[in-house]
Amino acid sequence: MRAQRCKGTRDLSPEEMIKFRFIEEAFRDCCHKWGYEEVKTPTLEYLHLFTSTGTLTPGMLGKVYSFLDWDGWSGERVVLRPDGTIPVARLYIDNMEDRGLAKLFYVTNIFMFEETGKETRERWQGGAELIGVSSPLADIELVILALEVLKRVGLEGIELKLSHVGLIRGLLLELGLSPEEQAKIFDQILDGDVEVLARIKPGKPELDEALSLLLDLKGKSSGFLKNSKGLFARSLPELEPSLDNFISIVDLLEALGYNYQIDLTSGKGFEYYTGVIFQLFMGEEKIGGGGRYDTLIPLMGGRNVPASGFALYFNRLMNLVKPATLAKPLAQRILIKAGPEAIKQGFNMASYLREAGYVAELQLEGQELANFRWMLEVRSKAPLFVLTDQIKHGKFELKTASEVLALLGEGNDDKDSVA
């Protein structure tokens, strides 16, 4: 019987891992430079972390990998981490609450059942969480950080879509629905049902207008929101705080020269969102998103601490980054050939070269010579080293390791032309 890969999972080949690390490095480097600290949380968490209202939608909860652990006789289940933010919020409550402000980031895998075969069930993402700040500036910082990472990996033409959960909730409240109905419709919007708001016929004329204006228009400026505010401020006062918050975020983005699109129905996301939601698209593909979640930490038993965050989807980014940015220098690779009598010298030489920054490999059967610019023969008697330059077809007999290093350095001065 042939060994099989588990359904819904994906291997990352050496070529794919180069892309993965390229994205990861860019993400980590940007986060570090913005003053964020890296954390890792366990793969297993208690299910109850994700079950209460305001954490994950029922649609998502129906797809988590939950099971009884070996000591799960109490009937309490554990899950494979289905989301990056909630565990970080748990870690913050556990260890960092006294700090107040925390700027954290992570690179992690998340697990969510997927039936269609379009996506894998284990996905990788890099996320940043800005905990302890409620100002629009914090939301803007996260948007710009995300865009900077995407620029670093060479992606252009990113579309930024903005929505606002406060506004959606305000509308649902105005519609006069029961709390249960509001919660249900809210969850449907978060699960990606863009039509659900449009299907509601409120009956009040000013609400009808407000709904269709807010839903149909895809604004590209804060003017759109300001006009809406002017129009509804009196009849729908509930919407005002959220509109104000939304306007100040959008104004800031505009002042900084970023393009965006306001699309209230693009609310797909997590139930823990409370304010602005932003989504990043490359063409049709959503490659990241985030938003404000001011009630998550208190809901999980922590202090009343506001927070905001985002995640970039590495699996999708890997399909978009161009291999041109990933070339690896052939000139830095050395194959070492050592006969049985010179094995020890061979290993020593390899480690000497590695310390100097080269990739040094000892020759094994099946090794492709074409993958190396240099071949170094290590011998037990003179000449101790024979270095072959496979590109310029030169052959050099050398006495010491430092002579080898010097020659490699000379040869590689023109490495740009041979890489």
Place this chain on the structure above:
Amino acid sequence: MTIKIALPKGRLLAETATLLQRAGWGLSGYHERARFYRLKFEKFPNLSARVFHEKDIPIQVAIGNYDLGVCGLDWVEELLIKYPSSVLVKIKNLGYGEGALYMVVSRSEGVSTVEEVRAKEGIVRIASEYPNLAESFALNLRLRRFSIFPLWGGAEVYPPESADLALIPGEIGEKFSDYDLMSISKVLSFSAFLIANKSSWETKDMSEVLASIRDELLINKKHLSSAEVTRAPAIAGQPISRQVAEDTVRLALPDGHQQLPTLRLLNKAGIQIDDYPSPVGNRRPTTNLDGVVIKVIRPQDMPLQVANGNFDLAITGKDWLMEHLYQFPSSPVAELLDLKFGKVKIVAVISRDLLVSDIYSLRRLSAERLVPFRVASEYVNIADKYARDNHLGMYRVIPTWGASEAFLPEDADLLIENTQTGRTLARHNLKIIDTLFESTACLIGNTGRVFSSSQRERIKSITESLRIAAEDI
């Protein structure tokens, strides 16, 4: 091309038999004792049937052992809610065997809506034979913390002391005054359903068989709708309170066929139990032991209940204790005393037609096969461990609900089963290739709990008198 159908025993048997009879299938021998036989039909010579516990049927159809099946929608949904990509097709509501699953609480709890349950502090414990539906209910209700106790049966006796909620079947509009329960939510309405395996549905021509049932349903709609749910008779009970005195010892006694030997041993130890076994299905018998309360539950469910502190002592089988410990190695449950009766061997069984005499040659056989090896058992964790320890390679454990010997050879390749004499196995053309361990009845307790001195005294005294009584068995 043969078509295989899985038919239910139990509550749906009579009406299913009537339906098929009227549909002119010309079947004979479809009755309670028919589990071991493959049924044939005069009208459809290429159709064969076997009789299963209702709960087995969705699994048998989903894994492709059977093309069609008849069972309650409750068991179909129990499977689909956890495994939504199961290849099951719900074909037709057969219109009989109606009932509903209700989430119930004890009347003494002073709670009457789901909202009130949700508002409660702490972990909500839900006991049910339908653990997947119970979990889905808890998730949809957004209960912050909950524990599901999967049960083999008797869920109605759990609230209020052993569980906060129970998900149990009842008639439509049932009031649950027995056991002092009340419904707070109807979770699912069900009736008998015809189901099919999706790939059979797409590739096999079953139209004649299906047409005969459809025609019969159209003609005889009225005859079939009078469902009769067999259920425990009403018990006139006192209101039951969650509060038991702090130094009370809670003892669980088994229902089913171990009742008489258990009673005999208890009597011999000087312990009197009233109304056990109970002809009216009373699950809360009384005793002459001071400070001891008794509940009658399934022996299969006891280790988990003792682990969770719902009972202090329980009389179960070593097989069910091992089954529990293999799943949860860190469980605080331990055997306190071997009661020596009810001796069975837990054995690995295969069909006599397989030219294999031990587990090692079976392993070689399994390695050569291109399809997964099917291990059927009531003891899924014991079976899983056995298959793992013996490197059976690519295998699947198929859970069954009793009388597993009927699964070989068509519906499983290996069976992990208990046997007293081996005669039943031999009669079914089966052979034992390995003995896993011997099992007898035992008294179990919780080693992780702190007891009061009077509880300790009572537990010690019960254990001692049972030890003496069991000595000369």
